[in-house]
Amino acid sequence: MEDLLMGERVEKDSIGEKKITSSAYYGVQSVRAKENFQITGRRLCPEFIRNLAQIKKAAAFANHEAGPLGYRRMQAIVHACDDVIAGSLDDQFIVDPIQGGAGTSANMNANEVIANRAIEYLGGKKGDYSIVHPNDHVNMAQSTNDVFPTAGKLTAMDLIFPLLEKLDKLNGALSEKAEEMKGIIKIGRTQLQDAVPETLGQTFGSYASMVRRTAGRIKNSEKELCSLNLGGTAIGTGINTTPVYRSRVIPILANLKKLPLTAAADQMDATQNLDCFVAVSGALKSCAVGISKMCSDLRLLSSGPRGGIGELALPAMQNGSSIMPGKVNPVIPEVVTQVCFAVIGNDASITMAAEAGQMELNAFEPVLFDRLFDSIEEMTNAVSTLTSNCIVGIKANRERCLAILQAGTGAAAALDPYIGYCRSAEIAKESMRTSMPFTELALKESGLPAEQLEKILNPNLLAGSVRADSDEKNSAAV
Secondary structure, three states: OEEOOOOEEEEEOOOOEEEEEOOOOOOHHHHHHHHHOOOOOOOOOHHHHHHHHHHHHHHHHHHHHHOOOOHHHHHHHHHHHHHHHOOOOHHHOOOOOOOOOOOHHHHHHHHHHHHHHHHHHOOOOOOOOOOOOHHHHHOOOOOHHHHHHHHHHHHHHHHHHHHHHHHHHHHHHHHHHHHHOOOOEEEEEEOOEEEEEEEHHHHHHHHHHHHHHHHHHHHHHHHHHHEEOOOOOOOOOOOOOOHHHHHHHHHHHHHHHOOOOEEOOOHHHHHHOOHHHHHHHHHHHHHHHHHHHHHHHHHHHOOOOOOOOOOEEOOOOOOOOOOOOOOOOOHHHHHHHHHHHHHHHHHHHHHHHHHOOEOOEOOOHHHHHHHHHHHHHHHHHHHHHHHHHOHHHOEEOHHHHHHHHHHOOHHHHHHHHHHOHHHHHHHHHHHHHHOOOHHHHHHHHOOOOHHHHHHHOOHHHHOOOOOOOHHHHHHHOO
């Protein structure tokens, strides 16, 4: 029923009647949800909206094959789904991503929008659900409890793909820096104290290895998302479905998405347990931990430039102070580290949401998906800016690396096999006390010939960038 003077129509649900703007594709249940759940002020993730429509499209095809859904209704629903997938109806998805009801509001928002658009394709007016009904036709053979988690899995996979691309580019940039700086010797540090020598190439090579490993972990965890409970409906038993629908809906969806989707071996398990999302979040957290540690290293190695370590120079991106002229801060590693903190915090929310499920359903999928999608998207953007605005422009300060190396006692460990740990320690402490370069003091106090000592303390040898003659070393060892 429509009030043309007011530009409104009246819709009814089990709660009662509600006036809806005539031009709106959403309906009464979407409006109630918007009123009830004013939480984040944001709307559903666009990729999530499109995946809801993909599921509805696959269900329409499957229900037509099974018989209950006639051709004209099926075609109208499919066309409406295509409009949603194209993004032309995004403004009609009005519910908050964090909502009560285990995602029912989001599912009904999709059902109502698709139904009203399909009604228009069939020549009717919005709200005339005798033509296409949100529940009876668009939601046919479905439940929020299999649609919502399926959309969550598809969306996570959609978002992970660009993240893996960005991680691959970060690995490439780090590997190029490793090659570029392989000949630059610097002092290594353990517990922020001088240790043995290494090359900057080795430093960046280890960062690249970390990125490859964590990216692989994310990719492996993603495989679990391909197992779906779609067709299980309310609790996984498949109530209100047909055998044809259950056998066809996932293969149709797999073809639409071009993904290796399969039916979960245990649909009830897949409906009530969300540990697959915990695995994905855990892999993201692992990635965040590694990248945050790397960013901390970059800030320390570039600290100064006069009063700190200063072995690296990061690209100058913006003024660093409103009061101190000329100050430049490591803003890119700083922002990336903050994103990593957010991802780690999101993982805690995701873990608790997955744990809090009860009996045959988890009611807390909305916050789990909201936090998971944020983690993936924010990490993707952070990795992108880290690569393009920091890593590719890093320069080494060769002179500073050499000066710190020569002033330190990191080479003392190399003398252990020749004069023993205690004697090496005495020379190192004397060097620190007198500020005499360790190599000079070792020549004076170690008792080793200058030629042999020069070979032992060769910084390239100490950093492992060249190999010693093992026979010569063994013959000289004490």
